[in-house]
Amino acid sequence: MARTQALSPDDVRRELEKLDDWTHQGDSITKSFTLHDFQDVIAFLVQIAIAAEKLNHHPDISISYNKVRFTCCTHDAGHALTHLDFSLASRISQLAFRFLQMDK
Numbered sequence: 001m002a003r004t005q006a007l008s009p010d011d012v013r014r015e016l017e018k019l020d021d022w023t024h025q026g027d028s029i030t031k032s033f034t035l036h037d038f039q040d041v042i043a044f045l046v047q048i049a050i051a052a053e054k055l056n057h058h059p060d061i062s063i064s065y066n067k068v069r070f071t072c073c074t075h076d077a078g079h080a081l082t083h084l085d086f087s088l089a090s091r092i093s094q095l096a097f098r099f100l101q102m103d104k
């Protein structure tokens with residue numbers, strides 16, 4: 001299956017089960033993280049930006065001081081969920097885990 005092909009509801013459910021605490025909301029998946037402060041959010045986002053460029057797939061991001069929310073969907077698929085969104089979400093979770101470990 002092409003990585004930019006919209007996933008079926010069953011595929012979405014299966015992919016979601018592999019992720020840690022991401023929520024399916026409309027045509028996207030979303031998760032927020034709480035970091036120490038705004039500066040840490042920005043440092044974390046630099047890593048996310050590098051990963052997103054490598055994947056050539058980019059999350060929507062909203063920030064409120066020490067909280068950052070990522071929303072992933074594939075614009076090129078008409079705002080649907082594709083394998084690319086789940087790869088990106090998995091990478092974001094991995095980087096967040098590392099970043100939060102470093103912060104301890």
Ligand SMILES: C[C@H](O)[C@H](O)[C@H]1CNC2=NC(N)=NC(=O)C2=N1
Nearest residue numbers: 056057058059073074075076077
């Ligand atoms: C031209 C470029 O490859 C595309 O526009 C990529 C870039 N990043 C993207 N990110 C997301 N989230 N959805 C896309 O459809 C998308 N398309």
